[in-house]
Amino acid sequence: MAVWVKLAKMMDHRVYLDHAATTPLDERVLEAMLPHLKERGGNPSSLHASGAAAREAIEAAREAVAAFLGASPGEIFFTSGGTEADNLALFGMARAAETSGKRHVVVSAVEHAAVRESARRLEESGWEVSWIGVDEHGLVDPAELSAALRPDTALAAVMWANNEIGTVQPVEELADICAEREILFHADAVQSAGRVPIDVARTPVSTLAISGHKLYGPQGIGALYVRDGVALDPTLLGGGQERGLRSGTENVAGIVGLGMACQLASESLEGRVRHESRLRDRIISGVTELPGVSLNGHPEMRLSNSVHLSVDGVEAEGLVLFLDALGFEVGSGSACASASAGHKASPVLLAMGQDEREAFSAVRITVGKDNTEQEIEAFLEAFSTAVNQLRELSPLTTT
Ligand code: PLP
Numbered sequence: 583m584a585v586w587v588k589l590a591k592m593m594d595h596r597v598y599l600d601h602a603a604t605t606p607l608d609e610r611v612l613e614a615m616l617p618h619l620k621e622r623g624g625n626p627s628s629l630h631a632s633g634a635a636a637r638e639a640i641e642a643a644r645e646a647v648a649a650f651l652g653a654s655p656g657e658i659f660f661t662s663g664g665t666e667a668d669n670l671a672l673f674g675m676a677r678a679a680e681t682s683g684k685r686h687v688v689v690s691a692v693e694h695a696a697v698r699e700s701a702r703r704l705e706e707s708g709w710e711v712s713w714i715g716v717d718e719h720g721l722v723d724p725a726e727l728s729a730a731l732r733p734d735t736a737l738a739a740v741m742w743a744n745n746e747i748g749t750v751q752p753v754e755e756l757a758d759i760c761a762e763r764e765i766l767f768h769a770d771a772v773q774s775a776g777r778v779p780i781d782v783a784r785t786p787v788s789t790l791a792i793s794g795h796k797l798y799g800p801q802g803i804g805a806l807y808v809r810d811g812v813a814l815d816p817t818l819l820g821g822g823q824e825r826g827l828r829s830g831t832e833n834v835a836g837i838v839g840l841g842m843a844c845q846l847a848s849e850s851l852e853g854r855v856r857h858e859s860r861l862r863d864r865i866i867s868g869v870t871e872l873p874g875v876s877l878n879g880h881p882e883m884r885l886s887n888s889v890h891l892s893v894d895g896v897e898a899e900g901l902v903l904f905l906d907a908l909g910f911e912v913g914s915g916s917a918c919a920s921a922s923a924g925h926k927a928s929p930v931l932l933a934m935g936q937d938e939r940e941a942f943s944a945v946r947i948t949v950g951k952d953n954t955e956q957e958i959e960a961f962l963e964a965f966s967t968a969v970n971q972l973r974e975l976s977p978l979t980t981t
Pocket residue numbers: 602603662663664665666668694696741743744745770772773793794795802803804
């Protein structure tokens with residue numbers, strides 16, 4: 583069958599390959615949430631039966647999130663998502679540490695904007711920030727982290743896995759280095775949760791952020807793990823919910839959804855990783871047969887679902903839109919996260935030593951637990967068609 587006919591058929595069935603941006607809500611998560619959006623609508627701070635039911639549901643979810651991370655329930659604090667969890671970790675720990683006179687933080691150059699911009703804000707308010715670089719695969723060198731730590735360092739932040747290129751950092755080693763020097767360590771685990779086993783009993787992070795919508799839970803809910811004994815100042819003040827650390831009436835349905843998403847991820851992590859890795863590797867072998875297409879990120883230390891490519895002679899946004907028109911949804915690997923952030927080259931790719939031109943030719947393909955082999959085969963055909971067509975049209979073409 584001609585490729586165009588096959589692709590036209592695929593149009594009825596859109597193929598979602600942008601799971602790093604957000605994952606579809608799992609049906610079982612939705613089922614768990616629905617009662618809390620419908621008949622059970624109590625405020626968890628109320629004393630009556632509806633309030634008590636909401637409180638009970640929150641505490642059950644807290645246990646599920648804690649079990650997923652190897653933590654105890656008292657170490658889990660619900661937030662509105664990964665961004666808030668990252669902000670709370672950085673500002674919360676920094677403010678609490680100010681009394682000790684320490685005003686230096688160490689942050690990797692490839693952090694998500696939620697951490698990067700929080701660190702910049704600390705810098706503007708008089709903190710000193712050391713930005714540590716990465717190699718060409720986006721990997722932080724533990725020796726570089728070690729060398730950046732000083733007697734006045736209050737905390738360090740390195741993400742568990744990168745949201746663009748999928749590189750997984752040696753977090754255990756990095757956290758150990760900080761723990762030995764009694765320096766607080768924050769890990770943004772938003773992309774790794776549900777794809778990499780996380781056990782805070784083994785990895786001595788002080789705080790760790792997760793987000794519901796990256797692991798088949800709802801958008802607008804996340805959690806911050808805070809190790810017992812680590813002091814944080816709250817960033818939201820009000821009614822004192824979440825044991826005073828995060829005021830605001832709890833998003834009960836969202837919290838229940840996050841709890842269920844974590845439970846499902848705990849139960850099926852191995853199977854998901856095996857399935858995703860197979861699809862990921864098939865994409866990598868298929869697309870890199872095309873001339874001028876190369877893989878970004880670490881060849882082995884990478885997320886099970888992540889393929890990040892530079893495509894010579896093709897502008898990423900054009901490729902994303904072309905694929906979209908063919909029914910395949912992928913991410914542009916170069917532009918900033920939100921449309922309002924403008925058309926800027928990714929700081930992650932620049933930190934890896936790419937130039938702007940390469941950075942604007944990057945696409946991100948991230949598979950999920952429900953993608954099939956047939957979808958991937960169809961995607962490979964669409965990708966090759968799109969790249970060839972765009973190259974014929976493009977003045978950038980060099981290959
Ligand atoms: N950290 C990382 C690594 C992410 O990929 C994202 C979202 O893209 C966030 C933080 C922010 O999470 P949220 O969208 O839940 O605010």
